[in-house]
Amino acid sequence: MSAPQVVVHRDKELMAKAAAARLITKVVDAQATRGFASVVLTGGRNGNGLLAALAEAPARDAVDWSRLHLWWGDERLLPDGDPERNHTQAREVLLDSVPLDPARVHPMPASDGPYGNDADAAAEAYAAELAAAAAHETASPPAGAGGGPVPTFDVLLLGVGPDTHVASLFPELPGVRETERTVVGVHGAPKPPPTRVSLTLPAIRAAREVWLLAAGEDKANAVAIALSGAGEVQAPAAGARGRNRTLWLLDEAAATRLPRGLYPPASA
Numbered sequence: 644m645s646a647p648q649v650v651v652h653r654d655k656e657l658m659a660k661a662a663a664a665r666l667i668t669k670v671v672d673a674q675a676t677r678g679f680a681s682v683v684l685t686g687g688r689n690g691n692g693l694l695a696a697l698a699e700a701p702a703r704d705a706v707d708w709s710r711l712h713l714w715w716g717d718e719r720l721l722p723d724g725d726p727e728r729n730h731t732q733a734r735e736v737l738l739d740s741v742p743l744d745p746a747r748v749h750p751m752p753a754s755d756g757p758y759g760n761d762a763d764a765a766a767e768a769y770a771a772e773l774a775a776a777a778a779h780e781t782a783s784p785p786a787g788a789g790g791g792p793v794p795t796f797d798v799l800l801l802g803v804g805p806d807t808h809v810a811s812l813f814p815e816l817p818g819v820r821e822t823e824r825t826v827v828g829v830h831g832a833p834k835p836p837p838t839r840v841s842l843t844l845p846a847i848r849a850a851r852e853v854w855l856l857a858a859g860e861d862k863a864n865a866v867a868i869a870l871s872g873a874g875e876v877q878a879p880a881a882g883a884r885g886r887n888r889t890l891w892l893l894d895e896a897a898a899t900r901l902p903r904g905l906y907p908p909a910s911a
């Protein structure tokens with residue numbers, strides 16, 4: 644697992660534009676190397692900010708959208724099209740305006756789908772979809788650190804909540820302690836809605852690169868705690884690491900309480 648690297652941008656708009664530019668480069672490189680790319684999307688203000696910046700970036704036309712697999716790190720278990728669903732928000736800001744291959748877009752189940760409000764069944768189904776994609780990729784699929792297989796994620800995006808949650812892994816809830824399954828149902832999330840589906844830390848850690856996004860003063864404490872050696876059960880963001888790279892993309896407001904030495908002077 645890689646050690647965290649921190650990049651601080653002047654403000655959240657610049658952070659979103661720079662992250663979008665990085666993502667375009669990663670996707671284009673992966674498509675050139677192995678024919679397709681695989682990205683895990685996140686919800687929340689910063690995840691949607693990045694997608695909105697991507698939608699406006701002229702270089703977005705360098706991406707072959709039909710050869711991009713999209714997965715989600717977490718979802719709110721609500722009806723398809725609900726404005727609170729991460730999938731709906733991603734569609735609005737970017738996905739509906741680019742020529743994706745629908746077979747390569749993998750939203751998490753909705754509550755009006757086959758599993759209804761059963762978050763555990765929805766999680767099991769998504770884990771099976773990930774495992775099938777992994778098996779399709781190669782005869783020896785990359786495994787999550789603790790268990791089930793997931794496909795190769797080139798980049799896995801995570802917004803960091805003010806309480807240090809990432810995806811729908813909240814401090815001290817059972818999901819963050821999961822070591823075997825790649826996807827879990829989440830019950831009683833402190834942030835509404837309470838019922839969700841989330842990738843687990845083993846699935847997140849199987850990604851080549853994990854990028855954590857945080858902007859705004861309300862994230863400053865969470866960023867400082869997660870980067871100061873906190874345990875992942877108390878601060879889930881601390882446990883989110885990529886195999887090759889773990890990148891924290893911040894704006895100055897979110898970086899204000901970073902321990903000295905972690906704040907890179909050149910980007911201040």
Ligand SMILES: O=C1O[C@H](COP(=O)(O)O)[C@@H](O)[C@H](O)[C@H]1O
Nearest residue numbers: 685686687688689802803804810
């Ligand atoms: O509920 C969620 O929160 C996090 C962080 O969102 P933010 O608006 O505080 O940046 C998000 O990344 C996650 O996907 C979402 O479901």
